[in-house]
Amino acid sequence: MAGAQAGSTRPMGSGLLKQIALFGGGLLVALLLDFTLDKAISDSSIRQLLMMAACNILVALSLNVINGMAGQFSIGHAGFLGLGGYSAAVVSANLHEALGGGEATFGKSFIVVPVSLLVAALLSGIAGLFVGLPSLRLKGDYLAIVTLGFSEIFRLVIATAQIGDKETIAHAWSSAGSPRGFVHAISVMITSLGGQNGYAGPKDAGVPLYAGPFWVVGLAFVLGVVAWRLKFSGWGRALRALREDEIAAAAVGVDPTRYKVTSFVISAVGAGIAGGLMAMNRDGTPIVQPDSYNFQASFDAITMVILGGSGSVTGAAIGGVFVTFTVKAIELLQSTSAVQALKQRFESLDLNALRMIIYAAVLIALMIVRPEGLLGERELFQKKAPSPAKAK
Amino acid sequence: MKLLEALMTGLTQGAMVALVALGYTMVYGVLKLINFAHSEVFMMGAYIGLFAILGLGGAGNPVIAGVAGTVIAMIGSSLIGITVERVAYRPLRGRGKGALTRITPLVTALGVSVLLQNLAQLLFSARFRPYPQLFTGTLHLPVVGGLSTSRAFILVASIVIMVGLELLVQRTWFGKAMRALSTNEEAARLMGIRTSRVIAMTFALGSSLAAIGAVLFCLDQSQAYPTMGVVIGTRAFVAAVLGGIGNIKGAMLGGLLIGVLGEMVKLTDYSGGVDVLVFVVLIVVLLLRPAGLLGTSRVEKV
Amino acid sequence: MRTAHPTRPRRTSADGKPLLSLEDVQVSYGGIKALRGVSLEVRSGEIVAMIGANGAGKTTTLKTVMRLLPLSHGTITYAGEMVSGLGPEELVSRGVSLVPEGRAIFPNLTVRENLEVGAYLHKDAKTMRETIEDVTALFPRLGERMKQEGGTLSGGEQQMLAIGRAMMARPELLLLDEPSLGIAPKLVQQIFAAIRRIAEAGVTILLVEQNTRLALQVSHRAYVLRTGEIALSGSSAELAANQEVQAAYLGG
Numbered sequence: 001m002a003g004a005q006a007g008s009t010r011p012m013g014s015g016l017l018k019q020i021a022l023f024g025g026g027l028l029v030a031l032l033l034d035f036t037l038d039k040a041i042s043d044s045s046i047r048q049l050l051m052m053a054a055c056n057i058l059v060a061l062s063l064n065v066i067n068g069m070a071g072q073f074s075i076g077h078a079g080f081l082g083l084g085g086y087s088a089a090v091v092s093a094n095l096h097e098a099l100g101g102g103e104a105t106f107g108k109s110f111i112v113v114p115v116s117l118l119v120a121a122l123l124s125g126i127a128g129l130f131v132g133l134p135s136l137r138l139k140g141d142y143l144a145i146v147t148l149g150f151s152e153i154f155r156l157v158i159a160t161a162q163i164g165d166k167e168t169i170a171h172a173w174s175s176a177g178s179p180r181g182f183v184h185a186i187s188v189m190i191t192s193l194g195g196q197n198g199y200a201g202p203k204d205a206g207v208p209l210y211a212g213p214f215w216v217v218g219l220a221f222v223l224g225v226v227a228w229r230l231k232f233s234g235w236g237r238a239l240r241a242l243r244e245d246e247i248a249a250a251a252v253g254v255d256p257t258r259y260k261v262t263s264f265v266i267s268a269v270g271a272g273i274a275g276g277l278m279a280m281n282r283d284g285t286p287i288v289q290p291d292s293y294n295f296q297a298s299f300d301a302i303t304m305v306i307l308g309g310s311g312s313v314t315g316a317a318i319g320g321v322f323v324t325f326t327v328k329a330i331e332l333l334q335s336t337s338a339v340q341a342l343k344q345r346f347e348s349l350d351l352n353a354l355r356m357i358i359y360a361a362v363l364i365a366l367m368i369v370r371p372e373g374l375l376g377e378r379e380l381f382q383k384k385a386p387s388p389a390k391a392k
Numbered sequence: 393m394k395l396l397e398a399l400m401t402g403l404t405q406g407a408m409v410a411l412v413a414l415g416y417t418m419v420y421g422v423l424k425l426i427n428f429a430h431s432e433v434f435m436m437g438a439y440i441g442l443f444a445i446l447g448l449g450g451a452g453n454p455v456i457a458g459v460a461g462t463v464i465a466m467i468g469s470s471l472i473g474i475t476v477e478r479v480a481y482r483p484l485r486g487r488g489k490g491a492l493t494r495i496t497p498l499v500t501a502l503g504v505s506v507l508l509q510n511l512a513q514l515l516f517s518a519r520f521r522p523y524p525q526l527f528t529g530t531l532h533l534p535v536v537g538g539l540s541t542s543r544a545f546i547l548v549a550s551i552v553i554m555v556g557l558e559l560l561v562q563r564t565w566f567g568k569a570m571r572a573l574s575t576n577e578e579a580a581r582l583m584g585i586r587t588s589r590v591i592a593m594t595f596a597l598g599s600s601l602a603a604i605g606a607v608l609f610c611l612d613q614s615q616a617y618p619t620m621g622v623v624i625g626t627r628a629f630v631a632a633v634l635g636g637i638g639n640i641k642g643a644m645l646g647g648l649l650i651g652v653l654g655e656m657v658k659l660t661d662y663s664g665g666v667d668v669l670v671f672v673v674l675i676v677v678l679l680l681r682p683a684g685l686l687g688t689s690r691v692e693k694v
Numbered sequence: 695m696r697t698a699h700p701t702r703p704r705r706t707s708a709d710g711k712p713l714l715s716l717e718d719v720q721v722s723y724g725g726i727k728a729l730r731g732v733s734l735e736v737r738s739g740e741i742v743a744m745i746g747a748n749g750a751g752k753t754t755t756l757k758t759v760m761r762l763l764p765l766s767h768g769t770i771t772y773a774g775e776m777v778s779g780l781g782p783e784e785l786v787s788r789g790v791s792l793v794p795e796g797r798a799i800f801p802n803l804t805v806r807e808n809l810e811v812g813a814y815l816h817k818d819a820k821t822m823r824e825t826i827e828d829v830t831a832l833f834p835r836l837g838e839r840m841k842q843e844g845g846t847l848s849g850g851e852q853q854m855l856a857i858g859r860a861m862m863a864r865p866e867l868l869l870l871d872e873p874s875l876g877i878a879p880k881l882v883q884q885i886f887a888a889i890r891r892i893a894e895a896g897v898t899i900l901l902v903e904q905n906t907r908l909a910l911q912v913s914h915r916a917y918v919l920r921t922g923e924i925a926l927s928g929s930s931a932e933l934a935a936n937q938e939v940q941a942a943y944l945g946g
Binding site: 075138140141142144149153156160295296302310349359361364367 | 425426479480483484494495496497498499500502503504505506507509510511513514517518622626629633664665667668671672674675678679682
């Protein structure tokens, strides 16, 4: 790998002390936030907004690996988010029960959150491997369609599960000897995820919300640094070379197969963590629903990456924050009395639809005027321009 | 008998899907672009048709309202299709570099799709609107048994239109120009073919077919709603890929297959799984035979 | 063979002015200068050849004349009119046709359909029928394969089809790009015989050909291109006798 000269463009100091200070400082801030945020900001909707922004930074950063850095195009990111969300919800709810239930305390979160996120990341990563494999055969729009296909299959399988009599999973598996019984057991498991109504823990008591600001902000910070490092590492440069000219990159020893598939896996792992954090977010809702992971969610993620600039880490983060705030602003606006009064007169007034129209229009205009996004590949806070991506 | 009935229903559904699939396939042929907005042009066609048919007297005046309403829907959809091409696709043609050349038009296509769908939500509200029923009664056919008049009409109309399209593509100058452009744009220009005009006409033709499909679909389902394009658009797109995208006969075949397949699934325990199956078919086809059933050329590699 | 199109005024070849002239034409692709100021002329009734090594800019010159590539500097005049601002469609309608390198026939269209599309700007049925007769007289093989798809033809037959297709527009000036490339020697003879017949019927020809010997045999005059510039020019007989040309392009 070409990582040996990574130091030349590495934008941060590489001293060990500096790194420890960076991570330690970041985590300390996150820890402080965990205890003070409730008191500092009493309005829970604002807290929710901040936490969502941190989660969306992760969403954008993870999609940026595929769509920005690798130059592939996924329009099914919601599938990975959903897989992460559902796995974290199931694991954390069951673990919570096993730990005796009750209050979701900060102490217990050190068991529940890492385990849940690990499972979420692992399952998403495996899914990423599966979705990434077609990238070896298919490109551009065809690959995009496959990602959408996987994501929609995930959503539809959960959403269209028919909720009948409540048969326990254990009972279904006990008679799963025959192929028919096996299929039945699988469908009982899927059905236990609650279908269209969503999943709220094994006893419908709600998904325990363990992920406070420490976890959400802390992970957003840590993974943000990881994404930055990744971009300027030899791996990142090889990926960029591959994106610009696959044949030339292969000629200098970059193995396209490995890089393409790993970029999918890395992206999926990131999305799994983001989805998991969203599902367990302390200021969120204690339920995960299939409709949160529809095509609009994927489109929002694409918007975040493209607005910020494909390939830019800070750009993706800004895109994530921006989209979160506009969604929230629309929600707040919807509830004002003036808008409510308007709605009385125009039944079709739907501010979310208006938001999507504006997003779509901005995206189209941006693609025509400035296809590389606002920042392009550049980074904020970057002293040196990255070396030209050509691998020649 | 149940199987035969499902087969007839499937063919009817499939014929409508095929009409929409043709638009995907023809645009892919001339532009090598998946026109994600096509499903929304279909939806817009349904609404324009709805308002036109109602305005012309609806079920009280079925022949004139039906025919004129469909023609108005075709004109309206064509205008939308041409505008989409002008505004969102044409400015990008022959521009960009590296990985962006393929991705940029994809983003605008998605953008247009999202824009149109939400525009419909804003203009027409999210509620389901009843469609006037222009046909009543049931035909009793030998072998097949009962078939509603509207379904029989849909099937016959779709087949007539597809035959007409095949003639248009094989026999007319426009058809030859479109086929020439699909295989080699530069060579087509060397023949004096004005490619921009042929592309615009292709969009108009595809959108008109989608509008006919939309009116027929609404006669069958008796309602219109802003997200209707997503469901049918997806099936139609899969049909186009299944048949071999860019291949006109393939789109027709793919449409019929998807329609029949969907009805067959409804006979099983997993009746809710039609769309899951559609996506599974899509992925399997793309991975095993990306050129589709009738396509011969390989999927272009970037 | 009928050449001048009935709807296009026929120009006399004796007016002395060049039919096509390029003046200081420069073209760059992505920062690389492919043409560094090419000036040349082709007079009515002539066969003019362009020779030179691969990458010298021969194909680029033809594509630039057809406006398939954008011009960064210079002017192109055809029949006394500036045509540098026109698109390929307009050039075809004015009587210029290009037979592109690699033939670029439409493989999924039948031979007849390929020829018909060639007459896209002149859809008059009677004229088209006559022109198809002329083309099949020129290339009897095509007449035998009218219903076959273009993609099923051999390389040489495809080249015949490509030339026939270009003739369907009844051009005044025919641009030929590497007509002998990758074709069996026996068919090359037939194709060059046909090119002579086309020229005898009054069509002016600008020929790019990597087979220098053949090119200098068939043409009246020739230009030698080297790295995007005209290195030498003169009558074909002179050039064939030129030592430098012999050493570089005729294998001594």
